Amino acid sequence: MTDRAPQQVDRVLPTEEARDLIALVRDIVQGEIAPRAAEEEDAGRFPRDTFALLSESGLLGLPYDSAFGGGDQPYAVYLQVLEELAAARLTVGLGVSVHSLACHALAGYGTKEQRAEHLPAMLGGGLLGAYCLSEPSSGSDAASLRTRAVRDGGDWVITGTKAWITHGGIADFYTVLARTGAEGPKGITAFLVPGDAEGLSAAAPEKKMGMKGSPTAQVHFDGVRVPDSRRIGEEGQGFSIALSALDSGRLGIAACAIGVAQAALDEAVAYATDRRQFGRPIADFQGLRFMLADMATQIEAGRSLYLAAARLRDEGAPFSRQAAMAKLFCTDAAMRVTTDAVQVLGGYGYTADFPAERYLREAKVLQIVEGTNQIQRMVIARHLAGPETIR
Template identity: 65%
Template sequence: MTVDRVLPSAEAYDLIELVREIARQELAPLAAEAEAAEQFPRAAFTLLGRAGLLGLPYPERWGGSGQPYEVYLQALEEIAAAWMSVGVGVSVHVMACHALANEGTDQQRDRYLPELVGGELLGAYALSEAQAGSDISGLSTKAQETDGEYSLSGAKAWITHGSQADFYTTFARTSDDPKGGISCFLVPASAPGLTFGSPERKMGLTASTTATVYFDSVPVASDRRICAEGEGMRMALSALDSGRLGIAACATGLAQAALDCAVSFARERRQFGQPIAEFQGIQFMLAEMAAAVDTARAGYLLAARKRDAGRPFTRDAAVAKLVATDAAMKVTTDAVQVLGGYGYTRDFPAERYLREAKVTQIFEGTNQIQRLVIARQLLR
């Protein structure tokens, strides 16, 4: 079904319609085969970049579209509903541009941002480590400065687009201060000493490459450090607030796709001489699925509108991520149930949606971490 959206301008309606058309005609037909083959969708990102959809929330001066976050997220939802791996990839790319776009100098933005935001290059966000996922202060990758150049050594784990990205927004330790000793660097994929592990073998999102990134004395020019030394943790947490909204939108799009699949099947599948959609048990299940999707969408839009208004939204982002990803897990599980035995086969996308939903409760901060963030905000 087409989602009945409320958007802030006529331009936004036209934009969402363009995104929906691209998603349905160019992305959705390729998703199942690419996921089965574990084939990275670089051509899809190139297409979206050329259409101006990889820099939607960033300023036009540097190649973006200058759209409010509430518009960007609804465009992202449409992409994720068609192909979740691509939706997540767009969210990661936008998050990878966050530090430079919001904290870089004008000189840095003039030099690097147009290619990044304009979609000519694909980004990755290199924060997590094997022993420092939810605990950012525990990261151990180091950046040592000598003669105006940094040397980065260490490893980053679970990096979306690892080995496929053109640049890595990387957080490394420049001092031993647990919280104030982290800095942010823009590392090109071509940097000497940058290597990658084998892609992780995952339950879902199999077309989205996830790999460990190794830094072996990787040289990074000082002008590729974003903001002052020691500002990295603040920038990382800020980017994660926005990134969680991206994942919430993606999870909502995935849940919407699962709901649409279940509704379509219920109308066509006949048992006891009538469509199963006529049975109250199925109707109630579909109603609960729809309510979960609508609630998830309302949650991320509230947070986005607060963000657009310049108001604090950390708690709202955590709520949105928690609610939307839990909804995605429930709705995709119920979609498989509505399809019955067919839902358990790869002849229908419901089983893939279920496999893809699970990781949304884990990345960009597990849902246990979201509960911790919400509680801390409440008890301040």
């Protein structure tokens, strides 16, 4: 079944430029993304042409400095773009979020010379990025990563394996966190590695329950040599760079989750108002009406939460706790809303003829990526009560 274009959410946007931007996104969604989403996800096809179009349209660098090819947009606007894209196809919305995450280290911690050399192509030159932090033995415990970078003259030689890498094997550049010093978070450094570097390879993509169009793969670094000019930040600064990127990335996941939830609600409302039982639309029955009302309320609450956190970020205020809260609440809400959407459709919701089952499968991964929701609860609790006491 071909997906319908998502319903247009009423948005409060700060400028005419932002309103034009959302209008552009909706045109692309309706013309290029939504009509192909179901077929391409079922076939497991990655829409590289869509990302090329998004790059040409200036949508891959929205929150970054226009001096380096970015869009100078507030994070609150960028996240609403992500929501629109994810509502049409999560592979696209999450892909843009991951690309933005991969650009974060260089944009925020690179030298002026590094940014001038690399960012224009990364933000608007048709390139696609990936972010390499997790490993087979270090997911939530990222500070224990084992991929190692060793100095060799003016170069670094990187050896190890990264896991669960979105765009693994197809990315044009990888932001890689590797160990350059002692064990623990202070021994980690960030590097910008070209996708065609000698010694870099990817395993076959993981076979996933959802997001089949988005390749997720292990990436192997077999003595990959990069010059010191591709080191981002100071030696040993990599873990703090990674945490900074993840705070922003978690807001991206929150926005994508609300996009998926909104798409599921739209599908449920359309079905409930069309489907007739006992001589009237099933949307007339109070039990179902209350279910739809609860779904809509969770979506609005989640949207408000991620936008509030984004505004803090835009103001330069601390937002780590709010980012964790937004990621936690929005992704849990998406799981509840998509589950309820399948229930509203009944037997049809369990079939691939309707997109509700796909939304449910896709929502699950959002509770896991960029820090599981259990990790988000730990982050929030640390802000409230301080670090855990080790006995």
